Amino acid sequence: MGAPAAPLAFSQPADAKTLEQGLELTPRFNADGLLAAVATHADTGEVLMLAWMNAEALRLTLQTREAHYFSRSRAALWRKGETSGQIQSVVEIRIDCDQDAVWLKVRPAGDGGACHTGARSCFYRIIEDGALRRAD
């Protein structure tokens, strides 16, 4: 093994215009130190899940090209798929205008899904007439 990758340092944006239209990565974590992360399937475009990243999860995702999140319920870093096998290879990662959310295009390994319920996507229920129905 080589030397570990140098840690990615995240800095503060100079101003609102730089934040929203510049080319510097200056992620804005919320009061809990988190930003929202949307994962879509790189091939189908389907939204698989919405989760959270702290700075360490974002750094690890960028450095390893495997999605890492922060589990709010367990209050711990979470390498997606570590137990389920649903490792997410990151094909592309984008950040939004105010840099408080990221969009990951991923390919899930294992059974190809992302949800612990067994559904492929966490968003497997459609809201209709005030109730839910399964999409599949």
Place this chain on the structure above:
Amino acid sequence: MGAPAAPLAFSQPADAKTLEQGLELTPRFNADGLLAAVATHADTGEVLMLAWMNAEALRLTLQTREAHYFSRSRAALWRKGETSGQIQSVVEIRIDCDQDAVWLKVRPAGDGGACHTGARSCFYRIIEDGALRRAD
């Protein structure tokens, strides 16, 4: 004009299994009374934006089939496109396993975009080698 639509009452889930696998809409708003909302373009699948909804925004979105959000910066209900013309017609709305995030498939009116920077999507920058580049 007819009578206003009856307000949608959101109830609490009976238990975790009902929450995650049942067919009752029991949205879980966070401590600030919000849930995350991801909007994708109904035709291209592109992720357009990530925003927030309070109960009123979710109700109005379901009742009018136009996306309403809650602006955290203005601390106010926000009918997307009211000033920009980028009204979002909701083609489908889904909720995730633990019912704290929704996924809207929308068709934006006006110039067809969703971002106040003039980009079509708020996620118009790709993170690469620790910096950003425009996707278009």
